[in-house]
Amino acid sequence: MTVIYNKVALIGLGLIASSMALAMKRGGLATTITGYARSQETRDIARELNLCEVFDTAAEAVQDADLVVLCVPVGAMAAVMADIGPALKPGATLSDVGSVKKAVIEAVAPFVPEGVHFVPAHPLAGTEHSGPRSGFATLFDNRWCIIVPTEGSDRAAVEQLEKLWQGIGANTDEMDADHHDLVLAVTSHTPHLIAYTMVGVADDLSRVTDSEVIKYSAAGFRDFTRIAASDPTMWRDVFLTNKEATLEILGRFTEELFSLQRAIRTGDGEHLHDYFTRTRAIRRGIIDAGQDTDAPDFGRTPAPR
Amino acid sequence: MTVIYNKVALIGLGLIASSMALAMKRGGLATTITGYARSQETRDIARELNLCEVFDTAAEAVQDADLVVLCVPVGAMAAVMADIGPALKPGATLSDVGSVKKAVIEAVAPFVPEGVHFVPAHPLAGTEHSGPRSGFATLFDNRWCIIVPTEGSDRAAVEQLEKLWQGIGANTDEMDADHHDLVLAVTSHTPHLIAYTMVGVADDLSRVTDSEVIKYSAAGFRDFTRIAASDPTMWRDVFLTNKEATLEILGRFTEELFSLQRAIRTGDGEHLHDYFTRTRAIRRGIIDAGQDTDAPDFGRTPAPR
Structure with missing residues (x-):
């Protein structure tokens, strides 16, 4: 049980985010986990499952978070960033779990405030099921999580994120976006x-x-x-x-x-x-x-x- | 334990034949099971596994058999039939497990002697593994076996074969070859x-x-x-x-x-x-x-x- 981030915010509460929450709890990797999902139904289910502290806006969820992970479809990331960009804590790390990386970087980077470390990532794990109920703590065990540092990514931030994914159960690797x-x-x-x-x-x-x-x-x-x-x-x-x-x-x-x-x-x-x-x-x-x-x-x- | 055929001969001893042998033993569906494979190695393994009574020629294996099942690749069926055709017992049923049916019928039918009932079949089951060691008794459980009666197929012979496949664990269905x-x-x-x-x-x-x-x-x-x-x-x-x-x-x-x-x-x-x-x-x-x-x-x- 080693806390790696004090507060982690998950934006989007589907299969990946809910599995991350369960794996972080299993490993005691975060003191507080907050979350947000666009649909009321998803938020209600996440509350019922007691997955994390669920907020009704993304900006509230990321308040004071040391790590914010975008777990929404790639096409929704720019809009989410417009919402949460100004609310991100200086010194925080921002990451994502998108299945493509070049497009995510293009969509997200313009909204990243000075002093926030953007470290894109992609855990290679999933199942055919969707939504917060489909998550499970062992989803990432012995799978790979690819970390895609951007130009000028802070090394300490990259390494801390890798530690989190290793704590979640994954092997990590670094690669460029292309x-x-x-x-x-x-x-x-x-x-x-x-x-x-x-x-x-x-x-x-x-x-x-x-x-x-x-x-x-x-x-x-x-x-x-x-x-x-x-x-x-x-x-x-x-x-x-x-x-x-x-x-x-x-x-x-x-x-x-x-x-x-x-x-x-x-x-x-x-x-x-x-x-x-x-x-x-x-x-x-x-x-x-x-x-x-x-x-x-x-x-x-x-x-x- | 209902014996459906007194003596069953399996020609070819790969995944399908070995699974059939094990499932027939499980259900007590045949008094005697004989077998033949072209390669010495396969025959040796089948003997070691005690899968059935293994012969060194196909003609010996089918001697006196009430059911003969061709479990070889589709392209090998005509050659096998040239070997065993004359040795088939009058009144016996001849079947196969080929994944295509029109071509099998074209290849096999010319060699079927008068008085032998030819009833093609195709069990829809398999795994990515091959050879006699890969067989297991439950392979066909709740899977489908499609029976493809040819023109003039004897109804009693068709129904007996369906009973065998049901005893092996499969559901059966009839269909024409095309x-x-x-x-x-x-x-x-x-x-x-x-x-x-x-x-x-x-x-x-x-x-x-x-x-x-x-x-x-x-x-x-x-x-x-x-x-x-x-x-x-x-x-x-x-x-x-x-x-x-x-x-x-x-x-x-x-x-x-x-x-x-x-x-x-x-x-x-x-x-x-x-x-x-x-x-x-x-x-x-x-x-x-x-x-x-x-x-x-x-x-x-x-x-x-």
């Missing part, structure tokens, strides 16, 4: 867009009824539907704000897909077999790195007979 | 091709090193890698033999992907948000149908701290 956005386009943004697309196609198909797609989903499709059940607002903002990198990776994806499609059309079994053999190795690496389970089917609870 | 191949192109084949492609793209990217892709895979990518770790030979054969339906669904997928790509490029947030909202509903349906778990992240075992 590289972050490209890496995430590969490991997260493009896979999400593809999953959304495939689920949309299945939904559209009129010759194959909905109930058949659902009934027979265990054949592989259901893994895609988990990803495609993620929060629509958050993901809309991700694609609108990481446009360049996502379009680049999508271009490469389409190119590869066309080459495999051609191999299917021309009956080039060797090309297919070689490709499918190569992709097996990556899975092994991910399991060895402790980023997934080797249990068959992700160790899903077996369905009841 | 419809089966289209449904599976949507729920299984195209998702697999897409997952293979995305994992291949990540592997190729030189600016983002392998270790970064692996390190940060928990952001969504690792779900794709599970699917893309499936058996290369099996999947090569699936795409080569369900060419038409896969190419059709791939065409639709590309069309949708291009429309979402365009929305990203033009900044059409409403289109993206609407699309992402629609896809959430399918997930709910799959969970309500008992085909997946509602636990966050598939209920993956939390990573150790």
Whole structure:
């Protein structure tokens, strides 16, 4: 139990913020946790769960906070900053949990008052569920949190934030914004867009009824539907704000897909077999790195007979 | 414990056959189970596991069997049939577990002797692991097994096979081969091709090193890698033999992907948000149908701290 910040304010109280609050409590990392959410309903739920001290305005929530974390969709950050900028305490650290970093820096930086340390961050963790009820204290355990210091970021502020994330359970790493956005386009943004697309196609198909797609989903499709059940607002903002990198990776994806499609059309079994053999190795690496389970089917609870 | 077939022969001893053997033993569904695999190594492992009575030739394994199940990749079925056709017992049922049905019927039917009942089937279950050691008795519990009777299939033979699959733990359904191949192109084949492609793209990217892709895979990518770790030979054969339906669904997928790509490029947030909202509903349906778990992240075992 080492207090890292005296007072932490969470702006936005969804899956990430509520999990942060629970993990900070578990580790005794903050003396006081305050919070704010735009919707009355979310604030009511957070109060009912006793997640933190909930305020009806963001400016009140950040009053006197040593760390303020923006946990709202990327597209909402500028508006939030216009509200809270003037209320931030000199010497405080301002961070965020946005899935893209270049756009967040562009949106937030202009509102950061002199004397406040802006240290963007991105914890690589989440589930397909949204809202304050979906949070849990172990969400970040053994996951990565990427810290993206901006030009002239105060080293002490960066290191204190890294300590917080380590206390929350995560491993930390530093990266610049451009590289972050490209890496995430590969490991997260493009896979999400593809999953959304495939689920949309299945939904559209009129010759194959909905109930058949659902009934027979265990054949592989259901893994895609988990990803495609993620929060629509958050993901809309991700694609609108990481446009360049996502379009680049999508271009490469389409190119590869066309080459495999051609191999299917021309009956080039060797090309297919070689490709499918190569992709097996990556899975092994991910399991060895402790980023997934080797249990068959992700160790899903077996369905009841 | 109701014996459904006196003697069952499994040709091919991979994940599906070994799971069938274990499930048949669990339910006491067969008096004798025999088996054959092409590779000496697989036969040795099957003997070591005491999976069934293992023979060194397929013809010996099917001798006197009441049910013979072809559990080899689709592309290998014709060659196997040339071997075992003459050894099949009159009155026996011949089935398979292939992931495509039209091509299997075309490959197998010419070798089926008069008096043998050919009833193709496809259990929709599997994991990313292959080989006899990966089998487990509960693999088919609450999954679907699609029975694809051919023209003139004997009703009694069809119903007996359905009883076996129900005893193994599966729900059964009947479908014609064309419809089966289209449904599976949507729920299984195209998702697999897409997952293979995305994992291949990540592997190729030189600016983002392998270790970064692996390190940060928990952001969504690792779900794709599970699917893309499936058996290369099996999947090569699936795409080569369900060419038409896969190419059709791939065409639709590309069309949708291009429309979402365009929305990203033009900044059409409403289109993206609407699309992402629609896809959430399918997930709910799959969970309500008992085909997946509602636990966050598939209920993956939390990573150790």
